[in-house]
Amino acid sequence: MPRTPSPAEPAQPAQPAPSVPSPSRSPSPVNRRYHHGDLRAALLRSAERTLREKGAGALSLRELARDLGVSHAAPGRHFKDKQALLDALALDGYERLAAALEAADRPEAALEQRLTGLAKAYVGFAVENAALLELMFTRKHDPEASAQLADAVDRSVGAFMRLVADAQARGEIVAGDPERVTLVAASSLHGLAAFAANGSIPPEQVLTGLDEHVHHLLHGLAPRRPPGA
Numbered sequence: 001m002p003r004t005p006s007p008a009e010p011a012q013p014a015q016p017a018p019s020v021p022s023p024s025r026s027p028s029p030v031n032r033r034y035h036h037g038d039l040r041a042a043l044l045r046s047a048e049r050t051l052r053e054k055g056a057g058a059l060s061l062r063e064l065a066r067d068l069g070v071s072h073a074a075p076g077r078h079f080k081d082k083q084a085l086l087d088a089l090a091l092d093g094y095e096r097l098a099a100a101l102e103a104a105d106r107p108e109a110a111l112e113q114r115l116t117g118l119a120k121a122y123v124g125f126a127v128e129n130a131a132l133l134e135l136m137f138t139r140k141h142d143p144e145a146s147a148q149l150a151d152a153v154d155r156s157v158g159a160f161m162r163l164v165a166d167a168q169a170r171g172e173i174v175a176g177d178p179e180r181v182t183l184v185a186a187s188s189l190h191g192l193a194a195f196a197a198n199g200s201i202p203p204e205q206v207l208t209g210l211d212e213h214v215h216h217l218l219h220g221l222a223p224r225r226p227p228g229a
Helices: 029-033 038-054 061-068 082-104 111-128 130-140 147-156 158-169 178-197 203-208 210-219
Strands: none
Touching (some): 038 082, 038 130, 061 082, 082 111, 082 130, 111 130, 111 158, 111 178, 147 158, 158 178, 203 210
């Protein structure tokens, strides 16, 4: 006969049934590899790599998605089409170029040394990013280029504009429209950078000859009389 618990022995509460763990769900490839804000940067890095290795014609949002292990629709949240991707690459290039030139600028240096420093930064960027630089200039001249891209272009030449304005104020170079003077200097340096980037002239030869190039740019090619002559 079952024993009835006494008042001093309270009934034991029923033990809950052991819970069955729910099956864990492994994160999707996107969650494993990216978090908020990373996918756009990853797409740009992958796109620039494709641009450098295969050219702009090989760029495809679908292929980038496959390379990064995300859905085909994922890049569309950042770039509506291939043209938007190219514009973003060009914008990023101009921003990086502007940063490189600003870092190389030394306003306290003598004019020739200051211009040589900017020239080396520009040529170095062109050699390291030849395909990107070509895309940058292609998008720059597109009539439908965005105002944001135009602003980035202006910033990228800002270091040269400041150098010209400072040198004009000190009477070191000719007076005149600073934009026109900057165009003359920048065109000369860009041509040299293009030769280095496309291999017409070995990049090392261009870089080592920049001092002489800048000297001729500032002083001209006409023969100069020695002092006192």
